[in-house]
Amino acid sequence: MEVERRHYQDTLRTVTQQKVLDKTSEKLSDNLVGIAVDNYEVHKLEREVAHSVLKIKSQLLALIDPNQLDVEEIVEILKKIDGCDTNYWSLILSRSTAGISNSTGLSNFVNVNAAFKRIEQEGFVIIDPASKSQNQENE
Known part of the structure; x- marks a missing residue:
């Protein structure tokens, strides 16, 4: 009877711990998703x-x-277009686009090699069917 009771308590403790871990993991995942969405929105706005x-x-x-403007008018228009300012906004555009790409994983859809590298970093091995058939032919 005592052994059964201890076994039941151990089982109950294990199940409770697993539920707590699952709930904590779910909350952390939700937080990470929220952060990713917020980052995407900021980069999109930028x-x-x-x-x-x-x-x-x-x-x-x-x-x-x-042909229609004289030199003074052209100079006035060019003064309104500051090269440093244009470069600044161009950098913001480039960085925000890169941020969107990183936060959405867009590079993995556009570049096959990037997708391979990402999958390999997660511990998976990629087997190319073409190279597998070539190896079988060589053997």
Whole structure:
């Protein structure tokens, strides 16, 4: 009777510990998902703002028509388009796009080698069916 009771208590303790671990793991996963979504939203907003600013700058450049404008007017338009500022917004656009790519795993969909490397980093071995059939033919 005592042995059965201890066995039941041990089983109950183990089940309770597993449920606590599962619940904690679920909460951590939810937190990580929330962080990933927030990061994506921030990078998306940065990209949209940078895109809008660069679009306005390109529209200003499109206004320059040497046949219709004199040199002073062209210089005034070019003064409004600061090269350092354009570079700054271009860097923001590039970094936000890279952030979106990283947070969504886009590189794994676009680049097969990146997908292979990511899968191998997670401990899996990738077997290429083409190389497997070549090895069988060589044997």
